[in-house]
Amino acid sequence: MNAFASIASERGLRALIFDVDGTLADTERDGHRVAFNRAFADAGRDWHWDVARYGELLAVAGGRERILHFIDSDAADIPLAQRDALARELHARKTAHYVQLVDMGEVRLRPGAARLIDDAHAAGLRLAIATTTSRANVDALLAHSLPAAADWFEVIATADDAPNKKPDPQVYRYVLNRLGLHAEECLAVEDSALGLRAARAAGIPTIATVNDYTRDQDFSGALVVLDDLGAISLTQLRAWHASITQSIF
Ligand code: XBP
Ligand code: MG
Secondary structure (H helix, E strand, C coil), X not given: CCHHHHHHHHHCCCEXXXXXXXXXXXXXXXXXXXXXXXXXXXXXXXXXXXXXXXHHHCCCCCHHHHHHHHHHHHCCCCCHHHHHHHHHHHHHXXXXXXXXXXXCCCCEECCCHHHHHHHHHHCCCEEEEECCXXXXXXXXXXXXXXXXXXXXXXXXXXXXCCCCCCCCCHHHHHHHHHHCCCHHHEEEEECCHHXXXXXXXXXXXXXXXXXXXXXXXXXXXXXXXXXXXXXXXXXXXXXXXXHHHHHHC
16 A cells, blocks of 8 residues: 555545436436526427436437437537537526426435435535536526535536546546545445546545436446435445555555
């Protein structure tokens, strides 16, 4: 074990960094997807993303990028020069609809997420968020579903802070920098292969909690792959974290 690894290992686990969409809450099928479709209808477009098609489109991280990808593949009649502005306009409308859906309680936290955050806070672990979604969406979710915990997140890093979407590690590097911690002192919690790749590219040990959209993705490199966070204790998380920080170096 080198000197740097030894420091990280002695300190053990210092912070949990949570992804949002698909990890803290089931946001995609009944939240983001519905909001995209409402934005399309508002703008007079007859586009509709059904549950299966949306699953395919999730291969593109970032809502604006997802719309652009769809325009490129399914709306080739729209002139190239207009596509970027159209995607921005639709995405802004979509964000407003998403926030409304969250406020109405249409987006549910995933099992175990709230309890794990409570336990981590009570145990003095530092908390952060690293997500590809927009800040307004995270603020709405925290205000509606985790009001007591909203102030516990020391860093909330979103697409507004890190424009390079996952699997780019930019958002995780931003969080590490703001926390002033080494990657090995943290544990990321992710639901998708893109998110896992982003966290691992930043050097952060990562656990995966899968959902219906991500279950069959490639999670090689994850510390463990779980159905949800319902049965996970902090003791278990610390044990997994200790096993990787000791075996990596
Ligand atoms: C998931 C994403 C986002 C959401 C939509 O982010 O890729 O694009 O699907 O949100 P993560 P926006 O899992 O990292 O939280 O429309 O705001 O991008
Ligand atoms: Mg996610």
